[in-house]
Amino acid sequence: MELGSMVSAVRSQRVLLGDEIRPAVILIKDGKIHQIHSDISVDVPCEVLDVADSVVMPGIVDSHVHVNEPGRTSWEGFWTATRAAAAGGVTTIVDMPLNSIPPTTTLGNFHDKMQEATGKCFVDTAFWGGVIPGNQLELRPLMEAGVAGFKCFLIHSGVEEFPHVTDCDLHAAMQQLQGTGSVLLFHAERDVQQTAEEDGDPSQYSTFLRSRPDVMETEAIRTVTELCLEFQVRCHIVHLSSAEPLKLIQAARQAGAPLTVETTHHYLTLCAEDIPAGATQFKCCPPIRGSANQEQLWSALKAGHIDMVVSDHSPCTPDLKKLERGDFTEAWGGISSLQFGLPLFWSSASKRGFQLSDVVRLLSRNTAQLSRLDNQKGCLAPGYDADLVIWDPERTFEIKEGGIHHKHKLTPYLGLSLQGVVCATLVRGQLVYREGCFCPEPLGKLLLIPPERSQK
Ligand SMILES: NC(=O)NC(NC(N)=O)C(=O)[O-]
Numbered sequence: 001m002e003l004g005s006m007v008s009a010v011r012s013q014r015v016l017l018g019d020e021i022r023p024a025v026i027l028i029k030d031g032k033i034h035q036i037h038s039d040i041s042v043d044v045p046c047e048v049l050d051v052a053d054s055v056v057m058p059g060i061v062d063s064h065v066h067v068n069e070p071g072r073t074s075w076e077g078f079w080t081a082t083r084a085a086a087a088g089g090v091t092t093i094v095d096m097p098l099n100s101i102p103p104t105t106t107l108g109n110f111h112d113k114m115q116e117a118t119g120k121c122f123v124d125t126a127f128w129g130g131v132i133p134g135n136q137l138e139l140r141p142l143m144e145a146g147v148a149g150f151k152c153f154l155i156h157s158g159v160e161e162f163p164h165v166t167d168c169d170l171h172a173a174m175q176q177l178q179g180t181g182s183v184l185l186f187h188a189e190r191d192v193q194q195t196a197e198e199d200g201d202p203s204q205y206s207t208f209l210r211s212r213p214d215v216m217e218t219e220a221i222r223t224v225t226e227l228c229l230e231f232q233v234r235c236h237i238v239h240l241s242s243a244e245p246l247k248l249i250q251a252a253r254q255a256g257a258p259l260t261v262e263t264t265h266h267y268l269t270l271c272a273e274d275i276p277a278g279a280t281q282f283k284c285c286p287p288i289r290g291s292a293n294q295e296q297l298w299s300a301l302k303a304g305h306i307d308m309v310v311s312d313h314s315p316c317t318p319d320l321k322k323l324e325r326g327d328f329t330e331a332w333g334g335i336s337s338l339q340f341g342l343p344l345f346w347s348s349a350s351k352r353g354f355q356l357s358d359v360v361r362l363l364s365r366n367t368a369q370l371s372r373l374d375n376q377k378g379c380l381a382p383g384y385d386a387d388l389v390i391w392d393p394e395r396t397f398e399i400k401e402g403g404i405h406h407k408h409k410l411t412p413y414l415g416l417s418l419q420g421v422v423c424a425t426l427v428r429g430q431l432v433y434r435e436g437c438f439c440p441e442p443l444g445k446l447l448l449i450p451p452e453r454s455q456k
C-alpha cells in the first residue's frame, strides 16, 4: 500500500468499535467509513490493508495546538506541526489564534492564516478565532467564515499582539456569541497580586511555581463560571493545571452552566518535584504542579469531571527557552508534545485502569465535540471520516531527537520511555504516515465549521 494512496479496506484483529475491541474489516469509500464487517473472512473486492493485531481506532483530535504560522513559522509552522501530528496518530488539529502574526482576531487575519496553511497540512486542520479587547464585531464574521469557536486570555498571553481581556470585553464578546452555539475557550489564570511571590532564584522551578499559585486559576475560573451561567454561552477551560477549582467547575455544571474543561498531557505526566534547576523546557502557564495535585487531576479525569486531554503544543525557537541561564522567569512558557500525546496518555492511563475506549473518548470524541467536528470526526461508524490511527499499545519506545518531527527538538519528554507505538495513520482513508515515513504530498484539508452548526 503506497503512502499517499487511498485505502479501500483495513482488516485487524483489534478494531475499537464503541467500547469493544474485536476483529473487523472496515470498508472505506470516498474517504468515509462505508461499512464495518465483523466477519473478517468476508470477501472484499479490493486491496486490504491487513494490520494483523494492531489496534485500529479513531485518529486523535488535538483541539489545542499552537502552530504559530504565519509570522512565527520559525517556531513551528503547518508543515512540521502536521507531519508531527501524523506521526503521532493525530488526524485533526485545531490551531490556536495565537502566536501567529497576525493573530486570528479579524476576518482578514483568518484569510491570511488560511492562505498560509493551504498546501502545507498533512492532517486535517481547523481553526480557533481569538477574542481580544475591542474585536467583538469581528466575532460573527469569523464564525460565518468557519472558525470552530474562540479563545481568550484572562492574563497576559505571552505575546503583545494578543492582549488579555477585561470583564467589560468579555461582556461585549458574550453578547455577540449568545444564541450562536459557538464556544469561548479561556486561558483561566488571573493576576491576584497579593499572593503571587516574584522573588527567589529564577533558575529554581519552585520560584516560578510560587509565582503562579493555584488561586490564580481558581479566581479566573470563578469568573468563567459566572459568565457561563449568566450568558448561557458554551465555555471551555483550557489546560486546567490546578485541582483546586474543580469543585467550582462541578458546582457550575450542576447549576446548568454549559461548561467543559480540559487538562494536558504534561499536567498528567510531569511533576514539579522532578523538574531540575534550569530546565526551562518544562515551563508552561499555568505551571506543572506537585504530585498530589496530579493525583487529583487523574481522579477527576476518571470521575468524568475533566472532559478531555490535549497537548497544548506551544513550541518556540530554542533560544527563547533561555537554557544557557536556565531562567524560568524569562523563558518562553510552552511545551512541545503534539507528536506524543497518545503514548504519553496511554503510558500512565493504562496503569490506572483506563481502557482504550476512554482514550478515544478523552483524546478524540470529546475534543471533536468541543470543536464542533463530532459530526465527521472521533467515531468509527459508517458516514464518519476514515481517520484512523493504527497502533500497538503494548510496544514501548524511547523519545529521541531523531524521532521527533516537531520543527524544534526541545521537549521535556526527551529520553522518556513510553508505551504505545503508532504504526500508521489514515486521514480520510489516505495513508499519510507509516513506520517513520510520510506521504510525499500534504493531503490534509482546512476544516471550516459551517455557521448552521453554530445555531445548535
Ligand atoms: N501564547 C501561548 O502559546 N501560550 C501558551 N503557553 C503555555 N501554555 O505555557 C498557552 O496555552 O497559554
Ligand SMILES: [Zn+2]
Binding pocket: 187, 238, 239, 285, 286
Ligand atoms: Zn493558555
Ligand SMILES: [Zn+2]
Binding pocket: 064, 066, 096, 312, 313, 314
Ligand atoms: Zn495554549
